[in-house]
Amino acid sequence: MKGFFNRILRINVTDQNYHVDSTDDAVLEKYLGGKGLATTLLLENNPPGVDPLSPENNLILAIGPVSGTAIWGSCRYGIYTKSPQTGFYSESYSGGTVADYMARAGYDAIIIQGASKAPVWLEIFDEGVRFHNAESLWGMETYQTEDQVRELVSQKNPHHPKSGVMVIGPAGENKVTLSVVENDYWRSAGRTGAGAVMGSKRIKAIAFWGSRKKELADEKQVSTFAREIAKRGKDDPGAKAYKSKGTPQLVKLMNRVGGFPTRYWQKGVYEHWEKISAEALQERCKVEPHACLKCFMACGRLSTVKEGRHAGLRIEGPEYETIYAIGGLCEIDSIEEIMYLNDLCDRLGMDTISAGNLVSFTIEASRQGRIDMKIDYGDVDSIAALMEDIAYRRGTGELLSRGIKAAAKEWGMEEQAIHVKGLEPAGYDPRVLKGMGLAYGSSDRGACHLRTTFYKPELSGLVDPDQIEGKAAVLAEWEDRLTISDLLILCRFYRDLYQWEELATIIEGTTGLRLDKDGLCAIAANVVNATRRFNIREGLSAEDDRLPRRFHKEPLESGKIITEAEMETLLKDYYQSRGWSEAGIPPNTE
Numbered sequence: 001m002k003g004f005f006n007r008i009l010r011i012n013v014t015d016q017n018y019h020v021d022s023t024d025d026a027v028l029e030k031y032l033g034g035k036g037l038a039t040t041l042l043l044e045n046n047p048p049g050v051d052p053l054s055p056e057n058n059l060i061l062a063i064g065p066v067s068g069t070a071i072w073g074s075c076r077y078g079i080y081t082k083s084p085q086t087g088f089y090s091e092s093y094s095g096g097t098v099a100d101y102m103a104r105a106g107y108d109a110i111i112i113q114g115a116s117k118a119p120v121w122l123e124i125f126d127e128g129v130r131f132h133n134a135e136s137l138w139g140m141e142t143y144q145t146e147d148q149v150r151e152l153v154s155q156k157n158p159h160h161p162k163s164g165v166m167v168i169g170p171a172g173e174n175k176v177t178l179s180v181v182e183n184d185y186w187r188s189a190g191r192t193g194a195g196a197v198m199g200s201k202r203i204k205a206i207a208f209w210g211s212r213k214k215e216l217a218d219e220k221q222v223s224t225f226a227r228e229i230a231k232r233g234k235d236d237p238g239a240k241a242y243k244s245k246g247t248p249q250l251v252k253l254m255n256r257v258g259g260f261p262t263r264y265w266q267k268g269v270y271e272h273w274e275k276i277s278a279e280a281l282q283e284r285c286k287v288e289p290h291a292c293l294k295c296f297m298a299c300g301r302l303s304t305v306k307e308g309r310h311a312g313l314r315i316e317g318p319e320y321e322t323i324y325a326i327g328g329l330c331e332i333d334s335i336e337e338i339m340y341l342n343d344l345c346d347r348l349g350m351d352t353i354s355a356g357n358l359v360s361f362t363i364e365a366s367r368q369g370r371i372d373m374k375i376d377y378g379d380v381d382s383i384a385a386l387m388e389d390i391a392y393r394r395g396t397g398e399l400l401s402r403g404i405k406a407a408a409k410e411w412g413m414e415e416q417a418i419h420v421k422g423l424e425p426a427g428y429d430p431r432v433l434k435g436m437g438l439a440y441g442s443s444d445r446g447a448c449h450l451r452t453t454f455y456k457p458e459l460s461g462l463v464d465p466d467q468i469e470g471k472a473a474v475l476a477e478w479e480d481r482l483t484i485s486d487l488l489i490l491c492r493f494y495r496d497l498y499q500w501e502e503l504a505t506i507i508e509g510t511t512g513l514r515l516d517k518d519g520l521c522a523i524a525a526n527v528v529n530a531t532r533r534f535n536i537r538e539g540l541s542a543e544d545d546r547l548p549r550r551f552h553k554e555p556l557e558s559g560k561i562i563t564e565a566e567m568e569t570l571l572k573d574y575y576q577s578r579g580w581s582e583a584g585i586p587p588n589t590e
């Protein structure tokens with residue numbers, strides 16, 4: 001099919017061999033590429049009930065029909081596997097530059113099977129795969145690994161000196177369940193522990209290069225469309241806001257509505273929020289907008305600390321989610337200190353959302369005398385030390401490295417732990433944004449904010465945050481549209497510019513498939529049902545879609561709460577909108 005390379009690369013790292021299969025057009029028509037193609041491969045190739053950290057768990061990388069084209073927001077890749085953090089479906093996406101190099105290598109999906117005895121790094125290019133010894137890289141932090149691998153690739157291939165490189169840090173090597181896969185230093189496929197799966201295969205890094213180009217159904221249509229979107233983007237208020245303030249703009253907004261998770265989910269307003277806002281970042285640091293390839297929004301902040309003990313520290317960030325998890329949950333009232341902990345997590349290769357949640361949960365355990373360790377809110381140095389201990393599995397960090405469910409059980413704090421399916425939520429309290437409650441509960445990968453980004457319609461006034469009746473159907477429609485985005489693999493922040501019509505145009509221009517909204521919803525439903533079937537196969541029941549009880553029992557300062565009955569209604573309506581049974585089972589599930 002046009003828009004694809006029609007090639008799937010299968011790599012076995014145990015035997016260090018590989019072969020190339022062709023894609024099946026019938027599969028592409030039903031599921032498109034990206035998440036759709038990867039999910040079918042995962043269902044087909046993963047043995048049911050497999051241990052996520054065993055060689056039998058497959059690690060699948062995918063790009064979509066837009067990858068390598070001129071479409072804005074197209075420079076992203078996806079990673080799919082069974083999550084060591086949740087035991088369920090795992091997907092994660094990252095921007096930067098790597099997806100473009102993956103496209104040049106010319107595979108729609110790459111399935112990595114087995115596990116190497118000794119550390120390796122892989123070179124994946126248009127003519128095949130090279131396996132390299134990675135003993136000298138093992139133990140290195142992420143930035144240094146990326147630099148070294150990029151340098152090695154340019155030495156080995158003088159005709160193709162440039163490459164895209166993804167790496168894991170010490171956390172991934174140590175199979176810490178919240179490990180990420182990182183690229184371009186600060187961009188992460190950041191949730192559900194894909195880094196630990198890569199580490200379990202003893203793959204330290206993967207470099208991509210090549211010169212393949214795919215054939216599009218209508219090159220001219222694609223470039224005209226891209227030009228038109230660039231024109232529209234110039235006046236789009238959302239695009240302008242991302243460029244001028246990035247995601248930290250949400251700190252002010254979420255505190256204003258009282259849903260900024262603070263002090264391990266006890267409060268919805270942080271009294272020092274102004275010190276960790278977009279404005280504080282702008283004032284206290286040198287900040288430049290920074291973009292992934294093929295992006296005019298440039299939501300990234302390339303920030304350099306101007307003064308104090310971290311003067312000179314430079315990162316792309318911090319993102320809103322990091323500010324909430326480290327600043328709000330752990331009550332750290334300094335944007336520079338948040339950057340310091342952000343940088344630490346990036347070097348170690350750990351997800352900042354889960355890290356902030358685990359650390360603040362430990363602070364609660366310490367304050368309640370459930371553990372001997374002394375650590376408190378705002379105590380930056382103890383927090384940094386605990387983050388390192390998690391990455392290296394030392395002391396209390398060993399338990400935390402196994403995730404929130406393990407720690408809560410060990411400390412007798414299961415009623416206090418905040419997570420869905422073992423994944424901690426992002427920075428939107430569902431007692432205030434009730435649709436986010438449903439988003440966290442229904443998402444295939446646990447308490448995820450990105451599958452529907454339902455905070456957007458709830459914060460912008462499109463949908464009343466307190467509404468319950470009729471909300472699930474609206475959420476399912478958002479989920480359908482953003483699922484299509486994940487099949488193409490587009491950046492979430494283009495969601496306002498890419499409505500149904502624009503998505504249909506992109507698909508027609510790249511693949512030649514002509515689909516209206518109903519046709520697109522049918523494809524999205526195929527994929528949503530497939531990930532649900534995967535999860536059911538791994539033991540999921542409707543019970544796993546419920547929210548932590550604290551959201552039903554503990555009101556925020558404003559008195560806001562989401563009741564159990566409200567969540568029941570939301571889930572029941574959602575199952576109905578999806579055509580699932582009352583137990584949340586899609587049709588034709590065996």
Ligand code: SF4
Nearest residue numbers: 291292295297299491
């Ligand atoms: S909006 Fe941000 S995340 Fe999305 S492509 Fe642009 S820079 Fe990357």
